[in-house]
Amino acid sequence: MTEAANPIYTVSSAPHAHSGDTVRRIMLDVIIALIPAMIAATYFFGWHAIRLMLVCVIGCVVTEAACRKMMGRNLAIDDLSAVVTGILLAFNLPPSLPTWQALFGCIVAIAIAKQVFGGIGYNPFNPALIARVALLVSFPAAMTRWHSPLNTARWTSLGWIDGATTATPLDMVKTAITSGDPIPFSWDGSMAMRFFVGNMDGCIGEVSALALLLGAAYLLWRRCISWHIPGSYLATVVLFAGILRVLNPDANMPVSFHLLAGGLMLGALYMATDMTTSPLSKKGQLFYGVGCGLLTMVIRRWGAYPEGVSFAILLMNAVTPLINQFTQPGIYGHKK
């Protein structure tokens, strides 16, 4: 051809089309899904919820930027993953935790649990849970000092940090059962409803099953998560708790209590479903969910800690590569 001024077009390998999905959009969806729980946290725990969420989000984003800068890489904070980690870390903290300790958690989550491994996509463990466990081990007293939700001082004073403390329902049950005392509250329909809405002692983001389920419905609709992990996780807890209850009703709480108390909903819906640290295939995700459920119940029933969700998920994170290895899908054209 003779046309000299023919333009040179973009040349690249197929495909030339893309769904338009981005990591940023997925993270944004998770943030949107967490909004009901953020509102619930604020409603139940007032200023302290806002304080912890702000501190953790800012702490995580700043730590991420600082780490990336030190490593001489692009900042990568616009993928919003540090924001998600910040919110989830705050959700895993008791309302009275001092700000500096929360910041320590942010540094552990981002610097040690994430950036050391190479940043987003490379972390073997859920960063927010690593931070929670680090805080639990480092500051056991502060991490287990609870203040009741709807405390009258929640909007007026930061002082109730030193005020009357209580225990989480899982704590009370564990103490009562180990010492042989009666359970200090009666578990009935109205109590279960109170727990479902979120009016119970606990970490700021874990209390309201209602808010967490609303957000999870959004994530399912947006196809950011599938039912496989939460479904198998919760089903295993139901089955395990049900069997224990049937075998020995005096020493075990009903299934509904195990579902609503503690961090199970937060863990099953938002922490265990973290894409990077959970298996790739649906089959693998089912195994993983069952493992999380079993470990949670074993720790709750026989472990040293009243709550086992964090440890259960972290342990299953550790075996995720193994699960991936053994749940390779059956390839087209290969005989089984």
Add this chain to the structure above:
Amino acid sequence: MRVTRALRKLRGSIHPQYFKGLTSDCPITEMPIPQKLYLSMSQHLGAPAKPIVAKGDVVTRGQCIAEATGYISVPIHAPVCGKIVDIDSAATPAGTMAPRVVLETDPDNTESTTMSPLSDWQDRPQEELITRISEAGVAGMGGAGFPTHVKLSPPSDKPIDTIIINGAECEPYLTADHRLMIEHSKGIADGIRMMCYILNVKSVFVAIEENKPEAIQAMQDALANAEKIDATVCILPTEYPQGAEKQQIAVTTGREVPSGGLPMDVGCVVENVGTVLAIAEAIEKGIPLTQRVTTVTGHIVKSPQNVLAPLGTTYADLVSFCGGLTAEAAKVISGGPMMGMAQPNLDVATTKTTSGLVLLEQSRVHIYRALPCIGCGRCLEACPMNLVPAAISYAVEGGDYDRAESLNILDCIECGCCAFVCPSSRPLVQHFKLAKPKIILKSRQAADAKGAK
């Protein structure tokens, strides 16, 4: 004649935006003969054809200008009368260099050389028809360009019992096959009967995606009175890559082509509707394959159309026939956007496999800026072969081709579903295309070394 639905779902699939409405209602339009035709000698899979004309020769329409160079090769014919003005070498749409014959056309000369029509084909031996198809230069027009006479001559230990006619056209934008089925259903039906006769097969599936109801109806009507064959129009759900050979065999017959095998390993021959029509024309009318329908489309094309153009028409001529562009093109794709090849300019010319020419403006061009894999698992769900693209991609990126091979990279059909869905925009199938030839070469070398010992 029966009508059925797909036997099963694809193992993985995607639902891209199709944009077929741009051209699906545009009847096939024959474009005026361009001044010059640029005929690549490598329009098919296999050895390039060898020119048998010299610069300065005057040729007539249908005259053979290049002969096949081996069994897996086909000849090339002059689409119109004219004079050979140059024989050189140029890039094919696939980007590889191949000899090229430049023909200055003489549109007023309507003389033509045809082969004798074999209208009594049912009384002729199969070998004669296969030879005719080979002499007419027929190669797969769906995209791969595999010589048709080879497909129709399976070895005796691979009995064929089913023919699948691929009218899925699952690539976004393209409507050439769609229009062919509506406007040339009778010719396609004739071609189907010829294929059945050649392969001595009764059972035929015509596979069409359900977004082409007119084509489904047309093929039903055309096959309604087909005698001696057992034809089935199989309506497939609209999802990509429904038209991929292995996937189509699975959804129509339930059979799975074994890894590394061919459709004939499960008794099937798959042929694109355009190729079937070319078979009919070659046998019944003695016309060699010298033209094809190409969908020239894109939101920036002034009047997108399904253009019937002689082989060797430059993309520039196709675009100007369609009224030019309303905005600057940023990417030009030969074929569809999922598996087509991006072209550096419009100097490239059509071949027997050019099903479409898609022109994209800047805003529709996706730039793959890769982030690390976040393990979302979407590529696993999108993969129609059930591979784990995320893991294979990391193996390739790390240069660990042995691991890539053990993760069955060679089963990849390069459909692009994984890269399409990846939220990290990882160039997944791009990685596989890079590694596959190297892995194949390495295993061949290993086999050779073993043989030498």
